[in-house]
Amino acid sequence: MIWINQVLSDFAGKTLKNLLNETPYPDFYNLYGIFQAEQEQYEKAKESFQKAIDINKYYLLPRLNSQYIGMVSGKPSLNDIPVKMILATRPLVETQLLAVELLLMEDRIKEASQILERILKISSDYPEVFLLKGITLVFSGKKKLGEKEIQKACLISNHVRERTAFYLKRTRLDRENGKEILKDLLHRAYVMPLLTEMTGFCASRGNYVLAGRFLERAKESNPDSPSFLNLLGDLACSTGNKKEAEKNYLVADKRDPRCAYAAIKLSFLYGEKGKIDKSLSVLKRSAHMNPLYADLHSYLGEAYIAKRKFTLAEKHFKKSLSINPRYSKAWMNLAELYENMKKWDGSFKACLKVVSIGRQTPRFLVEMIKRTFQKSSFSKDKTLLQAIEEYKKANEHPGIEKLMEIIKIS
Numbered sequence: 001m002i003w004i005n006q007v008l009s010d011f012a013g014k015t016l017k018n019l020l021n022e023t024p025y026p027d028f029y030n031l032y033g034i035f036q037a038e039q040e041q042y043e044k045a046k047e048s049f050q051k052a053i054d055i056n057k058y059y060l061l062p063r064l065n066s067q068y069i070g071m072v073s074g075k076p077s078l079n080d081i082p083v084k085m086i087l088a089t090r091p092l093v094e095t096q097l098l099a100v101e102l103l104l105m106e107d108r109i110k111e112a113s114q115i116l117e118r119i120l121k122i123s124s125d126y127p128e129v130f131l132l133k134g135i136t137l138v139f140s141g142k143k144k145l146g147e148k149e150i151q152k153a154c155l156i157s158n159h160v161r162e163r164t165a166f167y168l169k170r171t172r173l174d175r176e177n178g179k180e181i182l183k184d185l186l187h188r189a190y191v192m193p194l195l196t197e198m199t200g201f202c203a204s205r206g207n208y209v210l211a212g213r214f215l216e217r218a219k220e221s222n223p224d225s226p227s228f229l230n231l232l233g234d235l236a237c238s239t240g241n242k243k244e245a246e247k248n249y250l251v252a253d254k255r256d257p258r259c260a261y262a263a264i265k266l267s268f269l270y271g272e273k274g275k276i277d278k279s280l281s282v283l284k285r286s287a288h289m290n291p292l293y294a295d296l297h298s299y300l301g302e303a304y305i306a307k308r309k310f311t312l313a314e315k316h317f318k319k320s321l322s323i324n325p326r327y328s329k330a331w332m333n334l335a336e337l338y339e340n341m342k343k344w345d346g347s348f349k350a351c352l353k354v355v356s357i358g359r360q361t362p363r364f365l366v367e368m369i370k371r372t373f374q375k376s377s378f379s380k381d382k383t384l385l386q387a388i389e390e391y392k393k394a395n396e397h398p399g400i401e402k403l404m405e406i407i408k409i410s
Helices: 006-022 026-038 042-055 060-073 083-089 093-105 109-122 127-139 143-156 158-168 175-204 208-221 226-238 242-255 260-272 276-289 294-306 310-323 328-340 344-357 363-375 384-394 398-409
Strands: none
Touching: 006 026, 006 175, 006 208, 026 042, 026 060, 026 175, 042 060, 060 083, 060 093, 060 175, 083 093, 083 109, 093 109, 093 127, 093 175, 093 226, 109 127, 127 143, 127 158, 127 175, 143 158, 158 175, 175 208, 175 226, 208 226, 226 242, 226 260, 242 260, 260 276, 260 294, 276 294, 294 310, 294 328, 310 328, 328 344, 328 363, 344 363, 344 384, 344 398, 363 384, 363 398, 384 398
C-alpha cells in the first residue's frame, strides 16, 4: 500500500467494516471497495463496488472505480464508462474528472472533451480542469494550445506544477508522459474519498492524531480538490476559526458549484453572522444548480423563516418532501412552521409523520403532539389516542405504537 501506513490501513479497514454492519449505505461499500483495492484485493473490491451500484444504480463513483480497478489489475471491467449518464446527470466535478482521466487513458478524446467542456461552463479556478484540458489538446495534436492550458494549471497550483514537472523532466508533454501524468492523477483522485472520509471520521470522534495523519495523506493526494477544501473548512469550523473555514468553503464552491456541501456550510456561517440575505443568496444559487437536492430546499425554508416569509418557507419544505418524502428534518420544520402559523391540523399531522419515520420519540415532540392536537379540529370528536389510532391505520410503524404507549402512561 503506497499511500497509507499499516496503522492507518488497519484502522480504515476496521472502521469501514463497522460502518457497513451498522448502516450498509452505498457510500460505505464504495469506500470499502477502494480500501480493498489498495490491499490489491481486486475481485473483492469489484464485489463491493457492485453492491454499491445494486443499491443505487445511478451512483457513478463505484462504476468509475470498477473501471479503474480493471485497468490496474489487467482484468478490464465488463461495463463501459457511463458517458451518457455523466452528461445527462452532471454529477460532482471530481466525479466527472475521474471519468475524463479514464477516457483519456483509453484514448477516447472526443468523449473526454465533451465532459470537460461541460465542466468549464460551471467551474473556474480548478487547476486540474486546465491540466486535463491541456493533456486532451496535446493528445489531439494541438500541442501549443495544450501547453498554454497546462501553464494555467501550474500558475494556480504548486501541487500541479510539482507533479507535472516530475513527469515531464525537462521534456515537452507528449502521449507517453501524458499517460504517466494521467495514471498519477487517477490514483490520487481514486483514493481521495477514503482519505477525506477517514479524516472527518477521526476528527468527529476526537482522535486528532489519526485525523492529522489521514489529512496529510489527503493533502499529498490532491490539495486543490473541492473535497479537500471542504474538509479543511470543516476542521477550521471545529476549532472555531470561522474566517479560515469561510475561505476554504468559498474556493470549494467556486471550483464545484454542483457540490451543495460548501454552499450549505457558507449559508450556516452567514446565518450565524445575521447575514440572512447572503445566506439565502448562496442557497438559492445552489438550489438552481441542484434542483433535486432535498436538503437545500429544507435549508432554504429555514432561511425564509428567519426572514418571516412563511409562505415561501412552506413552499420549500414541501418541495424538499416531494423529493424525499422520508426526510424527517423537513417534516419537523414543517410541523414547527405550521404551529407558528396556527395551522394546528397540519402541525399535528406533520408531527405524527416525524414519529412514523424516526427511530426515537423525544419528549419535546410528544409535548408538541399533545399541544397541537388540543388546538386542532381533530380534538372536537376524538381523543388523542383515537386520532393517533386512526393515523396508524394508514401509517403502520413501530414508532406510532411506541408513541401510543407513551401517551397512555402520561
